[in-house]
Amino acid sequence: MRITHVLSGALLALGLAAGPAAADSSPSPGATDDGAPTRAGTSFRTATEIDQEQQATASGSTGDYLYWSFAADAGQRPNIRATVKLPDAHGAQTWQLDVYDGLRRRQACQYGAQTRTAAEGAATVEAACVLRTVRAWSEPWANDPLPGTYYVRLTVVNAAPADLGLPVSAEVRVESKEIGGSAAVDGSLAQPLVPGISVASDSAADPGEDGSVKSAVLSSIEPDGGWSSGWWSDRWVWTAVGGALAALAGIGGYALTRGPGRPSRIPPGA
Amino acid sequence: MIRTQRLAAGVCALLAALTAGIAFPAGAVADETDQAAPKVELVLDVSGSMRTRDIDGGSRMAAAKQAFNEVLDATPEEVQLGIRTLGANYPGDDRKVGCKDTEQLYPVGPLNRTEAKTAVATLAPTGWTPIGPALQQAATDLDGGDGTRRIVLISDGEDTCQPLDPCEVAREIAAKGIGLTIDTLGLVPDAKTRDQLICIADATGGTYTSVQHKEELTDRVGELVDRAAEPVVTPVATEGATECAKAPALKAGLYTDREEFGQQRWYKVDLNPGQELRASVSVAADRAVNPDYGVLLRAVTVHGREIVRGEATGNGRTDVLSTGLRYPKPESDDDTVTAESVCLQVTNSFSAAAGVKTTPGLPLELTLDVVDGPSRASDVAAFGLGRGWWLLGALVLTGFVAGLLWGWLSRWRVAVWRTN
Numbered sequence: 001m002r003i004t005h006v007l008s009g010a011l012l013a014l015g016l017a018a019g020p021a022a023a024d025s026s027p028s029p030g031a032t033d034d035g036a037p038t039r040a041g042t043s044f045r046t047a048t049e050i051d052q053e054q055q056a057t058a059s060g061s062t063g064d065y066l067y068w069s070f071a072a073d074a075g076q077r078p079n080i081r082a083t084v085k086l087p088d089a090h091g092a093q094t095w096q097l098d099v100y101d102g103l104r105r106r107q108a109c110q111y112g113a114q115t116r117t118a119a120e121g122a123a124t125v126e127a128a129c130v131l132r133t134v135r136a137w138s139e140p141w142a143n144d145p146l147p148g149t150y151y152v153r154l155t156v157v158n159a160a161p162a163d164l165g166l167p168v169s170a171e172v173r174v175e176s177k178e179i180g181g182s183a184a185v186d187g188s189l190a191q192p193l194v195p196g197i198s199v200a201s202d203s204a205a206d207p208g209e210d211g212s213v214k215s216a217v218l219s220s221i222e223p224d225g226g227w228s229s230g231w232w233s234d235r236w237v238w239t240a241v242g243g244a245l246a247a248l249a250g251i252g253g254y255a256l257t258r259g260p261g262r263p264s265r266i267p268p269g270a
Numbered sequence: 271m272i273r274t275q276r277l278a279a280g281v282c283a284l285l286a287a288l289t290a291g292i293a294f295p296a297g298a299v300a301d302e303t304d305q306a307a308p309k310v311e312l313v314l315d316v317s318g319s320m321r322t323r324d325i326d327g328g329s330r331m332a333a334a335k336q337a338f339n340e341v342l343d344a345t346p347e348e349v350q351l352g353i354r355t356l357g358a359n360y361p362g363d364d365r366k367v368g369c370k371d372t373e374q375l376y377p378v379g380p381l382n383r384t385e386a387k388t389a390v391a392t393l394a395p396t397g398w399t400p401i402g403p404a405l406q407q408a409a410t411d412l413d414g415g416d417g418t419r420r421i422v423l424i425s426d427g428e429d430t431c432q433p434l435d436p437c438e439v440a441r442e443i444a445a446k447g448i449g450l451t452i453d454t455l456g457l458v459p460d461a462k463t464r465d466q467l468i469c470i471a472d473a474t475g476g477t478y479t480s481v482q483h484k485e486e487l488t489d490r491v492g493e494l495v496d497r498a499a500e501p502v503v504t505p506v507a508t509e510g511a512t513e514c515a516k517a518p519a520l521k522a523g524l525y526t527d528r529e530e531f532g533q534q535r536w537y538k539v540d541l542n543p544g545q546e547l548r549a550s551v552s553v554a555a556d557r558a559v560n561p562d563y564g565v566l567l568r569a570v571t572v573h574g575r576e577i578v579r580g581e582a583t584g585n586g587r588t589d590v591l592s593t594g595l596r597y598p599k600p601e602s603d604d605d606t607v608t609a610e611s612v613c614l615q616v617t618n619s620f621s622a623a624a625g626v627k628t629t630p631g632l633p634l635e636l637t638l639d640v641v642d643g644p645s646r647a648s649d650v651a652a653f654g655l656g657r658g659w660w661l662l663g664a665l666v667l668t669g670f671v672a673g674l675l676w677g678w679l680s681r682w683r684v685a686v687w688r689t690n
Binding site for chain 1: 456459461464465467468475476477478479480486489490493496497500501502503504505522523524546548549550551552578580582586587589590592593594595596597598635637639640641642643644645646647648649650651652653654655656657658661662665666667668669670671672673674675676677678680681
C-alpha cells in the first residue's frame with residue numbers, strides 16, 4: 001500500500017514538473033476583464049475571438065445570432081458557459097448554445113444544459129456546454145473535436161414575436177480542463193483546424209507587395225504559448241516508471257531464486 | 271544587465287502585443303490602409319408618423335436626430351458614411367409621387383461631421399414610407415469598392431408602397447453577391463412593421479432591433495457603424511455546376527454561391543499527395559423555411575466514389591446550417607502521381623411553404639483550405655505508450671517472472687556445470 005502512495009506521489013510530482021503545457025492555456029494575469037471583448041459577431045465569418053478564461057460580454061437584440069470563437073488545443077476539455085440578461089418584461093423564451101469546430105461541424109456537448117427556457121419575466125437564463133476532450137488526431141471520417149478554432153453560437157430559438165428585437169446582454173466564458181495523458185492519442189494534425197489557415201500563411205509568407213497582403217483573416221486565434229506540438233504526454237512518465245519498476249521486480253525475482261547471501265551448500269571458507 | 275533589459279523589453283513587447291491583441295480581438299490589423307474602406311449608409315424614415323411623441327417624452331424624429339448626432343461624432347475615421355432619407359420631401363396624397371420620395375441627404379464618402387450634422391438638422395417628418403425604393407437606391411449608393419457594405423435602416427412603420435415588397439428588394443440586393451448587410455431598427459414598432467423589418471434583416475444576414483428608448487437607438491446605431499469598420503474577409507462569388515465534370519476549379523479561399531431548394535452544387539479542388547483538403551459549407555436560411563432541414567457535403571472522386579462526407583441536420587429557428595469535412599491524401603512514393611481532382615457536392619434539404627419564393631437560392635458559403643497532411647497514427651495511444659496501474663502491474667509482474675526465470679535458469683546452468 002505504501003509503495004502505491006509513494007509511487008503515485010512520485011508520479012504526481014513528475015507529472016506536475018512536466019506539466020507546463022497545462023499551464024500554457026491560461027491567459028496572462030495582466031490581461032483580465034478590461035481587455036475582454038464587449039461585442040459579438042453575427043456570423044461564422046465575423047465571430048469575435050475570445051481567449052479562454054476571459055469573460056466576454058456583448059449586447060444585442062433578442063433574435064440576434066451571437067458568435068464568438070476561441071482556440072482549444074489537444075488534451076483540453078472546453079467548458080462553455082453563457083449567461084443572458086433578459087429585458088424587464090418578456091414572455092417565456094428558449095435560448096440555445098451551439099458549439100461548432102473549425103470546419104463548422106456541430107460539436108456534441110457531453111454535459112451541460114445547452115438549451116434552457118427562461119420563464120416569463122425571468123431576469124437571466126444560463127446555458128452551458130462541456131465538449132468532448134480535444135484529440136490531437138482523428139480519422140477523417142470521425143467527428144471528434146480536434147485542435148483549432150471553435151465557434152460558439154448563442155441565440156434564442158423560441159420566443160414570442162413581440163419579444164424579438166428587445167435588447168439583451170450576454171456573457172460568455174470558456175474554461176478548459178486539462179485531461180492529460182488519458183486523452184493522448186497517437187498522430188497529430190500538421191496544421192490546427194483553423195479556417196483560412198492556408199490562405200493566412202500564404203500571405204504571411206509573401207509580405208513583399210503591400211497591395212497583396214490580406215489584413216483580414218477568417219481566424220487568427222491561437223492558444224497562449226502556441227499550439228502544442230503534441231509529442232508530450234504523461235504516458236512517457238508512466239511507461240518509464242513502469243520500465244524501471246519492471247527492472248526492479250526482475251532483480252527482485254532473480255534475487256529470490258538465489259536466496260539470501262551465499263549458498264548454504266558451500267562450506268564456509270571454500 | 272543587458273540581459274535584464276532585454277528581458278524587460280521582451281516582457282513589455284509581449285504585454286503590448288497582448289493588449290493589442292485583446293483590444294482588437296478581430297486580430298487583423300485594423301489600421302492597414304490597403305484594406306478597402308467599409309461603407310455604411312444610414313437610411314432614415316422621415317415619414318409623417320415620426321412626429322409621434324412616444325420615445326422618452328420626445329418625438330421619434332428628435333430621438334433619431336440625437337442618435338445621428340452622437341453616431342456621427344463617434345464614427346471611426348476609415349468608415350465612409352452616407353445618409354439617405356425616405357419620405358422627407360413630399361407631403362401630398364399622391365401615392366405615386368410619395369413612393370418615389372427618397373433622397374440622398376449626405377453622399378457616401380469621407381465624413382465631414384459638421385456638414386452631415388447640418389443636413390440632419392434640417393429634416394422634418396413629412397411623407398410616405400417607401401422602404402423598398404429607398405433600399406434599392408441605398409444599394410446603388412454603396413456600389414463600388416471591395417470593403418464591407420452595410421445599410422442601417424431606421425423606420426417606425428411598414429412600407430406604404432406595395433406591391434414592391436421591401437423584403438424581396440432586400441433579398442435581391444443580397445443575391446447580387448456584393449456582401450451587403452441590412453440591419454433594421456424599429457422605433458416603437460407594431461407587429462406588422464416588426465415582421466417586415468425582421469424579414470429584411472434575415473434576408474441579408476443582418477440584425478433587427480426594436481427601439482423603445484433614446485439611448486438604445488444611439489448605442490445600437492453606433493455599434494452597427496463600428497461593426498462595419500471591423501475588417502472581414504470578403505468572399506469570392508462563384509457558381510457551382512450541376513455535375514462534377516463541369517464544376518469550377520477552386521483554390522483555397524472563401525467563396526459564396528446560391529443554392530435553391532433541392533439543388534445540387536458541384537465544385538472541384540486539386541489536391542496533391544501529402545496534402546489535406548478542408549472544406550466547410552454553410553447554407554443560410556434567409557427566408558421562412560420549414561423547421562426541419564439538412565445540408566450534405568460530399569467529397570467524391572472524379573469517378574464518382576465517395577471519399578468522405580459531412581452532414582448536418584437541424585430543426586427550429588436558425589440562421590445557417592453548416593458542415594465540413596477533411597480529406598488527407600496519403601503521401602505517395604511514386605513521383606509520377608499528380609494532383610487529384612476532388613469533387614465537392616453540396617446538397618440541402620431545406621424546404622419552404624408554398625408561398626415562399628424559391629429564387630434566388632439560399633446563400634451558400636464555402637471555405638476551402640489545402641494544408642499539409644497529418645502524420646498517420648500508428649496506434650491508438652500517443653507513440654504507443656502505456657498508462658495506468660494495470661500497465662505498471664503488468665510490467666512489474668513480467669519483470670518479476672523474467673527475473674525468477676533468469677535466476678532459475680542460471681541456477682540450473684550452474685548445477686549442470688557442477689555435475690559435469
